[in-house]
Amino acid sequence: MKVNTTKIFNGLSCVSCQFRCELLPFPSLRTINCIKEQFCVWPESNYYLSIGLVDVVANSKYNYMGGGFVFVDFSLANIKIFTNARWLDYLARSGLRLILVSDKLMEPLAAYWKQRDDRIFSVLYTSDGYENILKSIDKIYLRKINATRARGKMTEKEVSVLFLVLNGCSLKEIAGELQIGSKRLYNIKYSIERKLGVKLFHAFQF
Structure with a gap:
């Protein structure tokens, strides 16, 4: 599997409003002075994940809450990115909390990173279904860390x-x-x- 990691690690943009300000590698001036909730989807190639999160998060009650999050597309298509800590070091530079959005096949690897690194705030599991994911997002925005099940955690x-x-x-x-x-x-x-x-x-x- 070939992944253009140079391109992937070349940008992180906030999607909470129409301006889509850059946070990484260098935050734009507008982002520095922004008072809105900031959230990002990374990598940015999953259009449907971005649209879904914008609908659930950016267009909801969460707009007025402080802080910010990076929702990480932790799917099998991106597995090569997630076999070493480079992605964590990169995203941590944003200063935002990291939320893994894991598909069913990637649950053991997501559980590995969640237990290993406290820079990961929480994990959303797509296999839990829409209603449970919404409940988990509510907990995340109330700053409650979800209990992460082992789910066959990798060593x-x-x-x-x-x-x-x-x-x-x-x-x-x-x-x-x-x-x-x-x-x-x-x-x-x-x-x-x-x-x-x-x-x-x-x-x-x-």
């Missing part, structure tokens, strides 16, 4: 293997890089596939 070793697989390494190369035996590596690979519900060397050929 650090599994995430390391996943990162190397998605960057084109063979199992032999991964075993050498991580200094683990072939049998253990195959067990880790099987565990990743079981948690994500996909085959590592087939489903990731986007």
Whole structure:
């Protein structure tokens, strides 16, 4: 799977009003002086997610509340981005709270990052359904952190293997890089596939 990470990490814009002011890499003057609720969707390629969140958040009671959030499109199509902490370091520069919007296949990886890094404020699970997501957003805007279920949480070793697989390494190369035996590596690979519900060397050929 090929992802143009240079483009992805080249911008973060607020979508709470028509001006769509830039927050990263350099905040615009209008954004610095803005008194409205700020929220962003990142990466910005998921048009339907952006429209849905604008409808639920920007055009609702949340407009008058202080603070701001980045809703992260934590879907399988973006999995290569989320196998190391670069995305977290980048988004944290915005100063906004980070909310993962996870599809069902990505729940184990979302749970891994939520438990590992307190810069992630909460996780929304699309498999919970519309009404439950609305309730979760209410809690988020009341600054209540949702309890995140484990949902087959991935381990650090599994995430390391996943990162190397998605960057084109063979199992032999991964075993050498991580200094683990072939049998253990195959067990880790099987565990990743079981948690994500996909085959590592087939489903990731986007």
